[in-house]
Amino acid sequence: MAWVLQITMALYTVGLLHSLFGFYQKRKLFINLALILVVAGFASHTAFLILLGIERRHVPITNLPESLCFFAWSLTLTFIVAYFRYKINVLGAFVLPLVSSLMILSELAWEENHAIPPILKSNWVYFHGSVAFLAYAAFFLTFISGVLYLIQEKELKSKKFRFFYFRLPSLQVCDELLRRSLFAGFVLMSITIITGAFWAQQAWGHFWSWDPKQTTSLITWAIYLILVLYRLSSSWRGRRAAYISIVGFVSALFTFSMSWFRSLHAYL
């Protein structure tokens, strides 16, 4: 089964190189090749996760290496969906480095014969965890589109038409991707928090206990809520929305890292 993982990593790495080269040289051919490689990598990645799940008899999100691997899978999924929807050629150059890094980290931290604590053997956990990673992936896309927006806006406002002006998509596309991924991420995160609360009730006896993980995720959720509301009212678009998307992502990273602090949510 390890070879499935190796194939996945090889396909992702070669795909990453193609998309970086395609981005730098503005070669559509390499972008297309990168996409084929990444889709193939995604297929073998999916196969690997299924095989791993069957072998270990749980959804593979119960320790760090499994979660990194699953998060990489979620990111690739959102990347493929976003690419086919918006045809942003440069997206791969910005998303795939993270995918490859996560895969390498996962491989380095890999544990054979991983036994999970009984508390994690619950459908709530599986659902809560998977949705959480999809939410993170969506917010990463929001973050990336915010960054792309800011770079392109700077080129356009400064009237210096350089490297990024020619390579990055239009502001409208960045803004649209930001909006869509924001809404998707927000819905997914809301589901994550609700399912998390139900699981907490089962495992710890309380729906909400102001655990560090719960607190930070509520803050992150609030930041995104503000962004969603202002976005819906249309008064925050463009630059401001892009800045908030970056703040939100930093907060999301903080939330993710909370598992290592004194938290009941110490699994991840």
Added chain:
Amino acid sequence: MRAPPQGAAGVCFGDAMRLAVETASGLVRSQLRRLKSSSGNSILNLLLVGLNHRTAGLETRELASFDESGLPEALRRLAGRPGVEEVIIFSTCNRVELLARVEKKPEGLETLESFLSETSSLTGEHLSRKLYRYHDDQAIRHVFRVASSLDSMILGEPQILGQLKSFYSIAVEAGTTGTYLNGLLQAAFHAAKRVRSETSIGDYSVSVSSAAVDLARKILGELQKAAILIVGAGKMGELAVRHLAGAGAKLIRVANRSPAAAHDLAQKFRGEAVPFDNLMKWISLSDVVLTSTGSPEILIARPMAEEVMMQRKNEPIVFIDISVPRNVDPRVGTIDNVFYYNVDDLGAVVDANLQERRKEAVLAEKIVEQEVESFCARLRSLDRSPVVAQLQRRIEEICQAELERYLKRSGPRSEKELQELEWMVSRIAGKIAHPLITQMKSLSHDSLHDEAYLDTIKRIFKLQKNSET
């Protein structure tokens, strides 16, 4: 040659070998001597003679250019001259070129130059200084570069390919092209197509009015749903709108102090003329506002733009001010989601675009080089297969002749001995010829060496054009 000993077939081995070797080496030695003194004549015999915007001024180009209606006649006249086998004439406002396949190059060159001098009424000397002359590989490369718009005045401009195609079809109709030039032009079109699709050399607009479209696209995405407002009915404004409409913009409104002019301009683009006095309302309904009036004052000031953005709920808006003096306060550009460009900014886009084109041209040159090489290889393989066949035939002939001579001297042989002798002689000759033939078949890349090699083989084995037919 020593008299071959008589005896059994086994004894014949040494003789047969010597026979084959001596025949081959004698041929090589005598032909090598002859080769040194004669000049190389390539297989292609392609010539391109012409002048372009770099070598000749407009006046000279005008004089040298061919009238399109007179072109078939000119082609036939040139093709009728001795030594000219195939010919195509290109004549655009930036270049006049004769591309021909000739029998002999020095004479062919003279024919082409004197023809150009006759038709242009330019004296030979005056013309001669402005001409470039390309042979074979160079000529192929030049045609490929022209087709790919790498030799154009405006690098990467797309019209040249269509022009070449029409000049080619004129020559085809006039019946002055043949296998070689047909193949050459098809390959040139293929190269140009590759350059178009594999590089982004044509993606960046290089005129001020199309730069406005570029900018609007980078901000608003596709322009199909964008609302355009033109303030003023000037010529420059009209040109810019033409480009915007070409990019798919459908909703076009015109505001002008004189309603009649607004109406006229609006009609050209199936647009709508709107009253000038309620400008702010129309601006806030538009995604692109193009100002090109003769008015010496600022029409759109910063407070007005702020008000507009309130009404638009921060929907992005692009102001393009191509009027001088300016009609839009440059400070509107500091408002969020407002993008402001004046004539100088559009010029900066054009400069940046040209620079990108030059970068893309580096890649395009590589593609052209690849295509030139693969075309040359194809030409040579066309030219080569008969050479291989000829060589084999020639060796067989030699073997047969020598065998007969030997048999005549040594008297009759039994059927079995005869067969063995024949087999042996042909085996030895085959072994000697084998490396030559494999070498020939593997030739494909290094053009100059290949030609020289083929030429040498042809000369050594006396394979001349007569046997090609």
